Amino acid sequence: MLFYRSMKSIKVLASILLLLSALFVLSSPMLFSWGYWAHREIHRHAIEALPEGPKAFFQHHADSIVSRSIEPDERRWVDSLEAYYHYIDIDRYGAHPFNELPREYNAAVKKFGKAYVDTTGTAPWRIADFTAKLSDAMRRNDAEAIQLYASNLGHYVADINVPLHTVVNYDGQLTGQKGIHSRWESHLPSRYGKTYKLGAKNPEYIKNPLTTAFDIILESYQSADKLLALDLETQKEIPKEKLYTYIIRDSVQVRVFSDEYYERYQNKLGSMVEERMNRSIHWVASYWYTAWVDAGKPKLTMK
Numbered sequence: 199m200l201f202y203r204s205m206k207s208i209k210v211l212a213s214i215l216l217l218l219s220a221l222f223v224l225s226s227p228m229l230f231s232w233g234y235w236a237h238r239e240i241h242r243h244a245i246e247a248l249p250e251g252p253k254a255f256f257q258h259h260a261d262s263i264v265s266r267s268i269e270p271d272e273r274r275w276v277d278s279l280e281a282y283y284h285y286i287d288i289d290r291y292g293a294h295p296f297n298e299l300p301r302e303y304n305a306a307v308k309k310f311g312k313a314y315v316d317t318t319g320t321a322p323w324r325i326a327d328f329t330a331k332l333s334d335a336m337r338r339n340d341a342e343a344i345q346l347y348a349s350n351l352g353h354y355v356a357d358i359n360v361p362l363h364t365v366v367n368y369d370g371q372l373t374g375q376k377g378i379h380s381r382w383e384s385h386l387p388s389r390y391g392k393t394y395k396l397g398a399k400n401p402e403y404i405k406n407p408l409t410t411a412f413d414i415i416l417e418s419y420q421s422a423d424k425l426l427a428l429d430l431e432t433q434k435e436i437p438k439e440k441l442y443t444y445i446i447r448d449s450v451q452v453r454v455f456s457d458e459y460y461e462r463y464q465n466k467l468g469s470m471v472e473e474r475m476n477r478s479i480h481w482v483a484s485y486w487y488t489a490w491v492d493a494g495k496p497k498l499t500m501k
């Protein structure tokens with residue numbers, strides 16, 4: 199009885215923790231992805247990177263596929279599980295290359311428990327699942343489903359190319375750097391994106407979508423420490439009165455980082471954001487291409 203009661207209270211506690219973490223994630227609207235500008239650019243260039251076979255369909259539906267690139271971010275307001283599909287805090291699973299984590303979802307759940315695995319982020323499994331769904335939609339020549347799964351799959355693939363989507367300290371909250379998430383993935387591309395040389399050539403066939411998702415995560419993870427360190431360095435170099443500026447947003451005065459901060463930080467990062475965007479473009483096109491090859495290279499009708 200006592201054992202039963204304590205198990206029950208553990209379960210209640212686990213549910214409360216899950217709910218609280220969901221509320222926390224939901225209350226942070228900017229912490230889900232590349233900014234909207236970057237997501238759209240990544241999809242636009244990924245379409246151009248495709249080889250002749252699937253390209254005509256994607257070009258024909260470019261407006262829809264590009265505008266729906268941000269759909270998964272919007273869906274999080276109505277689906278409490280959605281937020282977890284956009285990241286994985288891979289450093290919760292030991293040290294690089296994180297072999298403690300079985301790459302198969304069921305094996306991971308068996309080892310760590312479902313609540314832990316799910317709340318630590320499930321992006322790689324979502325990507326594998328949506329690659330299969332996109333391939334199936336292509337096999338059926340279902341134009342609407344192809345647009346849905348292509349745009350959404352592209353979003354998740356682009357997100358794991360953001361280094362802060364792979365670490366526990368995803369918003370600098372553990373190191374006094376709160377806000378770094380949106381400064382890096384949203385504000386920097388919005389400010390400097392026009393100077394980036396974006397594009398990719400020759401998307402590759404992906405033998406195992408799940409394994410490759412983990413490979414991308416490991417690559418992306420390599421830049422997390424560096425971008426956090428350079429942010430701290432930048433903040434230390436600028437006197438407090440020049441680090442921030444004040445703007446009016448919805449009739450309220452808010453403190454934001456200054457132009458000087460962004461210029462210095464961008465200079466230190468060099469081409470890092472641009473490179474991560476280009477890797478995103480390459481991988482988004484590669485996943486779309488792979489789904490088409492796996493579907494048997496069908497001729498996709500426009501409809």
Ligand SMILES: [Zn+2]
Nearest residue numbers: 230231284357
């Ligand atoms: Zn996202």
